[in-house]
Amino acid sequence: MRELAFEVLRAVDERDAYANLVLPPLLDKARASGGFDTRDAALATELVYGTLRRQGTYDAVLAACTDRPLREVDPPVLDVLSLGVHQLLGTRIPDHAAVSATVELARRVLGDGRAKFVNAVLRRVTAHSLDGWLERVAPPYEEDPEEHLGIVHGHPRWVVSALWDALGSGRTELEEMLAANNERPEVTLVARPGRSTTDELLAAAEDSRPGHWSPYAVRMAEGGDPGALEAVREGRAGVQDEGSQLVAAALADAPLEGPDSRWLDGCAGPGGKAALLAALAARRGAALVAAEKRPHRARLVVRALEGNPGPFQVLTADGTRPAWRPAAFDRVLVDVPCTGLGALRRRPEARWRRRPGDLAGFAPLQRALLTHALRSARPGGVVGYATCSPHPAETRAVVDDVLAASGTGATAEWIDARPLLPGVPELGEGPDIQLWPHRHGTDAMYLALLRRTA
Numbered sequence: 001m002r003e004l005a006f007e008v009l010r011a012v013d014e015r016d017a018y019a020n021l022v023l024p025p026l027l028d029k030a031r032a033s034g035g036f037d038t039r040d041a042a043l044a045t046e047l048v049y050g051t052l053r054r055q056g057t058y059d060a061v062l063a064a065c066t067d068r069p070l071r072e073v074d075p076p077v078l079d080v081l082s083l084g085v086h087q088l089l090g091t092r093i094p095d096h097a098a099v100s101a102t103v104e105l106a107r108r109v110l111g112d113g114r115a116k117f118v119n120a121v122l123r124r125v126t127a128h129s130l131d132g133w134l135e136r137v138a139p140p141y142e143e144d145p146e147e148h149l150g151i152v153h154g155h156p157r158w159v160v161s162a163l164w165d166a167l168g169s170g171r172t173e174l175e176e177m178l179a180a181n182n183e184r185p186e187v188t189l190v191a192r193p194g195r196s197t198t199d200e201l202l203a204a205a206e207d208s209r210p211g212h213w214s215p216y217a218v219r220m221a222e223g224g225d226p227g228a229l230e231a232v233r234e235g236r237a238g239v240q241d242e243g244s245q246l247v248a249a250a251l252a253d254a255p256l257e258g259p260d261s262r263w264l265d266g267c268a269g270p271g272g273k274a275a276l277l278a279a280l281a282a283r284r285g286a287a288l289v290a291a292e293k294r295p296h297r298a299r300l301v302v303r304a305l306e307g308n309p310g311p312f313q314v315l316t317a318d319g320t321r322p323a324w325r326p327a328a329f330d331r332v333l334v335d336v337p338c339t340g341l342g343a344l345r346r347r348p349e350a351r352w353r354r355r356p357g358d359l360a361g362f363a364p365l366q367r368a369l370l371t372h373a374l375r376s377a378r379p380g381g382v383v384g385y386a387t388c389s390p391h392p393a394e395t396r397a398v399v400d401d402v403l404a405a406s407g408t409g410a411t412a413e414w415i416d417a418r419p420l421l422p423g424v425p426e427l428g429e430g431p432d433i434q435l436w437p438h439r440h441g442t443d444a445m446y447l448a449l450l451r452r453t454a
């Protein structure tokens, strides 16, 4: 299973693969070839995710245990070393077992010479616990708070800084949030209304529990396999974070006068929110148009909407050059491309791949998509602007700019989104809402609701 974890780390490193996409098929293959049980799968997953999340911390430890700069260590050797450090400092695997299993892995995948190097370095790592190393490799908080927290919680310094800006809190809550980014999220199911019920999912998924906030959510027990559930296989239910469910439900429930029969999801791929919106639209006799620019993601939307009981259409279309008439829709969602800083717990390598410039990089597209969303709604219609980033540059600043801009061809006013997430506490001062992993157990989804006025 360590070899499998190594294979995933190499794919992430060499071809910028996503661990959450590469790992599952490898686990399936290992299960199919036998001798690989649920515990092995859980350990392999933990090794991959834990190693990737804490890459910066482990690099700092390794830099202190090698006599050459880390950039001169071959990447495959560094991957084996990081796997070893994670076992030593981030799991309960006894030191001798962690070292010998990692050296054995090194022998198989790197050869005897480099295995000796791995052995020597890992023995140095065993000199201290994680806390002992952090005291040695992280600067004191008082000297450099962001660098300190970055190394202690395994986040790049600029990400600590960006999340701190977004949260606007003191040290304690910031640390709770950074720690939440390092926890594996529970697998949450959505019972698509009219197609499945939470009761059906609760009965089918052993030890599952109702969601915290969304009326459509069921939380699976640790190790539960969504693919084993008939409702999921048939597309009547799906896997979806509660934050995403709340965003779709709030848009669907926003007060609206006049017709309510044409809904648009303008950034639909891969189709999670579109599937929930389409099911909610069907119950109300409305039709959903789901648009997505990238053809392969549009195909995923087609799959996600298959079997939806009401009318829908999937378009491969650029939301900034709409393929539909202006003012054609009563409700519009744009869940825009963003840095994903609010979903770091889901994509363990993402925090190390993003660059500070990305925050500003998405801004023109985000503004254009929101502008066109407003033009696509009829006067009186509702527009939801969502991101899975909590950073003000991608959230409130975009909405404020678009509302203030002249020449957009559409004016709009805020709708208070908070009452549309009933029972959910600590959503912010409104009228928009911000969810947080450490407060709500969801991704850090942002939602602004607007009504087109003219």
Ligand SMILES: C[S@@+](CC[C@H](N)C(=O)[O-])C[C@H]1O[C@@H](n2cnc3c(N)ncnc32)[C@H](O)[C@@H]1O
Residues within 6 Å of the ligand: 244, 266, 267, 268, 269, 270, 271, 272, 273, 274, 291, 292, 293, 294, 297, 317, 318, 319, 320, 335, 336, 337, 338
């Ligand atoms: C954050 S994701 C949407 C997630 C989706 N709402 C869900 O819940 O599954 C943003 C999507 O917008 C798409 N996109 C990017 N630029 C676009 C554009 N100009 N027009 C339409 N879609 C675009 C991306 O390909 C991506 O699939």
